[in-house]
Amino acid sequence: MEELLVSWLKEYGYIILFIWSILEGELGLIMGGILVHTGDMNYFMTVFIAGLGGFTGDQIYFYIGRFNKGYIQRKLHKQRLKFAIAHLLLKKYGWPIIFVQRYLYGLRTAIPMSIGITKYSAKKFAIINLLSAWVWAAITVTPAYFFGEQLLEAIAVAKAHWYFALPIAGLLIWGIAAYFHKMEAHFLHKRRLRNK
Numbered sequence: 310m311e312e313l314l315v316s317w318l319k320e321y322g323y324i325i326l327f328i329w330s331i332l333e334g335e336l337g338l339i340m341g342g343i344l345v346h347t348g349d350m351n352y353f354m355t356v357f358i359a360g361l362g363g364f365t366g367d368q369i370y371f372y373i374g375r376f377n378k379g380y381i382q383r384k385l386h387k388q389r390l391k392f393a394i395a396h397l398l399l400k401k402y403g404w405p406i407i408f409v410q411r412y413l414y415g416l417r418t419a420i421p422m423s424i425g426i427t428k429y430s431a432k433k434f435a436i437i438n439l440l441s442a443w444v445w446a447a448i449t450v451t452p453a454y455f456f457g458e459q460l461l462e463a464i465a466v467a468k469a470h471w472y473f474a475l476p477i478a479g480l481l482i483w484g485i486a487a488y489f490h491k492m493e494a495h496f497l498h499k500r501r502l503r504n505k
Contacts, residue, residue, distance in 0.1 A: 356450050406420065411442070
């Protein structure tokens with residue numbers, strides 16, 4: 310199974326990277342960087358394709374917000390806190406929030422959708438989004454390319470000692486989620502104080 314996945318990545322790497330960048334991102338970009346390191350993919354093409362994928366994903370979310378405001382408000386009721394935070398961030402920081410939203414765990418889909426709900430210029434959003442996507446791709450692919458050998462060694466160790474690797478990965482994910490949950494609570498608290 311593992312050999313099949315590696316052969317698919319080598320043969321269809323750019324297509325997989327594009328789709329992966331639309332859906333999620335960082336893990337696919339790290340894998341792309343490792344494939345650049347091993348010589349199976351080209352650095353500039355990898356950054357270009359990954360950036361286009363990230364751009365496409367955010368454009369989809371933006372237009373979901375633009376053309377489905379009522380649906381979002383009805384169906385994504387549980388996500389209303391994230392939408393509120395996204396609106397606050399856009400009001401406070403303006404266009405730079407579009408540039409950095411890819412790094413805000415838990416808000417990556419909420420921010421483009423919430424911007425789509427507003428009257429924010431679709432053209433301006435697309436330009437900032439495209440530049441941001443290429444910067445994001447370069448920032449993620451480049452370290453994976455330079456440290457490809459170390460990453461491959463770490464993957465081999467994690468596979469051999471999965472009983473240690475899984476709990477460590479779980480703790481890391483929990484820590485990141487807890488940090489961003491705390492950040493959410495902070496923004497909501499500031500909003501409540503402002504509305505008093």
